[in-house]
Amino acid sequence: MxxxxxxxxxxxxxxxxxxxxxxxxxxxxxxxxxxxxxxxxxxxxxxxxxxxxxxxxxxxxxxxxxxxxxxxxxxxxxxxxxxxxxxxxxxxxxxxxxxxxxxxxxxxxxxxxxxxxxxxxxxxxxxxxxRKLKLWQPGSIQMRLLKHLCRERIMLQAEQTTVKNQSHAWKHTYKPEKSILKRLENRLSFIKEQIQEIEQEIKSIVENDQDLAKRVANVCTIKGVGLLSAIVIIAETNGFALFNNKAQLISYAGYDVVRKQSGNTEAKTRISKKGNKNIRKALYFPATSACRFNPKMKNTYENITQKTAIKMKGNVAVQRKMLVLIYTIYKNNIPYDENYQYDKERNDTQKNKAESIINCPA
Structure with missing residues (x-):
């Protein structure tokens, strides 16, 4: 030293x-x-x-x-x-x-x-x-730009929802002023144009990088995951560059389970939510879609919903599984195969049988 x-x-x-x-x-x-x-x-x-x-x-x-x-x-x-x-x-x-x-x-x-x-x-x-602190490692210029664009898009979508609600309220008030409604409509049109510009810029950045485009395309083979949802998750994690295992990723996104118990009192377990909220937001709708159209995710959702009678818990469990799935597919750069686990178990069984036959004494 x-x-x-x-x-x-x-x-x-x-x-x-x-x-x-x-x-x-x-x-x-x-x-x-x-x-x-x-x-x-x-x-x-x-x-x-x-x-x-x-x-x-x-x-x-x-x-x-x-x-x-x-x-x-x-x-x-x-x-x-x-x-x-x-x-x-x-x-x-x-x-x-x-x-x-x-x-x-x-x-x-x-x-x-x-x-x-x-x-x-x-x-x-x-x-x-x-303390032994980790050194700061900023994301690549490309990932930083994608992250900033995705966050600007999220901000504009929130603003769009606010203006839509204001427009709805004005339309149903007594004798609404036409000038106010016109300005609200113009603002909505402007926000919509900006969102489209951002989405086009995001797509251009991905298309100009062949390796990234291939990895994103593989992630999008997961049922329920769209292009923009995939890019948000990849950009917010800097292409998963700082994660060595799925436990670190789950904790970073706030999906790690928290348990509180003291004496005879034990609170209900829940996720910590002490993590990147943009990842959780980006996974909500893909998980909702997967709960309906992805058989394996649907099975997970139904099992948890039956046990807890809380649909959101089932949705969160699917979000967590999808995040790990996206991480695995992006890292390995392979398309999604819903029969992968079944095929792997079958191959392992056949391999074990073959080894037992070879090792069997004459």
Whole structure:
């Protein structure tokens, strides 16, 4: 392990914790010694701009050692963290971006009750020193663009629903103003055109990438999964690049099951919903369709609905199965085969029989 002796203290790790906002950010440099003591070296408020990023590097150089690894840890605050995070990556720095709830739980575990920008930055730096955090890996430019387009489409669809409801209400009011109805209709037409433009742009991006187009086409062979639903799921997961198994994916999407029990009290199990809500939204209608037209998914839906008498639980179970199925098909780049499991079991049975015949004593 690398170490550095400064002022008669052996420094093992160093971290820059950053609490960021729109116009500025507070950075805190902290060290961890061989006695597990956390030492706050310096705290500074810096403009959230390109000149501020240069100031950050000059300031960090004064209080850190180039002989020890240095990690920058920041909270994912909206989109305001992205310019700084990308700037640090371009400079070859190690960056970790943490969800706000993770920072909150860490502060609670240390009984930190006060909340200021300086305290938050110090807590984030301490978190970087005490925990082994994953380094931030931004998605590819293509996946980031697809994700932004898909999210803009979701936003416009929500706005379209709002305007439709407003138009419906005005049409049924007493003596509605024609000018108001006309403006609402014009707004609806404009939103519809924008949605169509976005969908066309999404399709063009996919078509121009042969590998992605093939993988998306394979995913769409699943009954109930359409082109745009598939792209939303793929883009939100960065092409499943950061997932090593289905359990990680299920947790990321918020489909992991939560159980609460204490003494004689046990609450009903449910999914955590602590994950990417856009994935769950994108899977709702495909799962609804699969419950009707995909025999295997329909069987799952009916079994759970009969046990619980709650249709949504059956739908959620199908959503979860479809997510894992999409992950498997995208990773393996193969089309969907509804008899795959049956064929696999049959082949395994035949193989076992053949081995037993070969190994049978004469």
């Amino acid at each position: 690398s170490k550095k002796v400064i002022n008669n203290q052996t420094i093992l790790r160093q971290c820059v914790g950053i609490d960021i906002s729109k116009d500025s950010f507070v950075a805190c440099i902290s060290h961890k010694t061989s006695t597990d003591e956390i030492i706050v070296k310096s705290t500074k408020k810096i403009p959230n701009s390109l000149s501020g990023y240069n100031t950050l590097q000059e300031w960090v150089t004064k209080f850190t050692s180039p002989e020890l690894p240095l990690i920058y840890v920041m909270e994912a605050t909206g989109v305001y963290y992205e310019p700084l995070a990308f700037d640090l990556l371009e400079r070859g720095k190690s960056v970790s971006v943490q969800l706000a709830k993770n920072v909150k739980f860490f502060m609670q575990s240390h009984n930190i009750k006060s909340k200021t920008d300086d305290i938050d930055a110090q807590a984030i730096a301490q978190m970087g020193l005490e």
